[in-house]
Amino acid sequence: QLQLQESGPGLVKPSETLSLTCAVSGDSINNNNCFWAWIRQPPGKGLEFIGHIFHTGSTFYNPSLKSRVTLSIDTSESQFSLQLNSVTAADTAVYYCARWSGGFDYWGLGTLVTVPS
């Protein structure tokens, strides 16, 4: 059974960089039939796709966040990471990592990141 676990600071200061890691266990991260994604959900709001990465390192980003986002993957450690720079209070959200295989079939529990105003 695939499991995803997000980790990282719960509080990030304005203008700094938010960094999160998603550990993948229970299945290979080197799966040609899927990609790995970050999704966020501001308090009381809907889901927003941030971007995704293949095991090869190829990435795609939400155009609205593209200028501030970097995704990376470490297949030897079976994990992938998110960096979001120049954060503001509007970036306060629960951040989820997930696997896409025609749909998002596995999700992490999510981690709340707060950027104080």
Next chain:
Amino acid sequence: QAGLTQPPSVSKDLRQTATLTCIGNNNNVGDEGAAWVQQHQGHPPKQLFYRNNHRPSGISERFSASRSGNTASLTITGLQPEDEADYYCLAWDSSLSTVIFGGGTKLTVL
């Protein structure tokens, strides 16, 4: 970034049937098809369907999904209290090369 269109809320009586809609375009729902996730308050989303109507194991047969043109639909029969949740549709958009979400529908079971 344009998203998929879902009604913000739907209310139905216990044991009735609810149909939730999701409107996209030829680049997303009408092309690659839609997926659906269910989210209970305070919990991560859970996959209900992928590629329009593929139901993962463990999802109740009271849930069904379909697509007609650029509109995807999720139908829940015999509504139960535990079905009260937020439901999001999502799809791969071939013109944006990314995944897009609907705004979500809050289903209330009366």
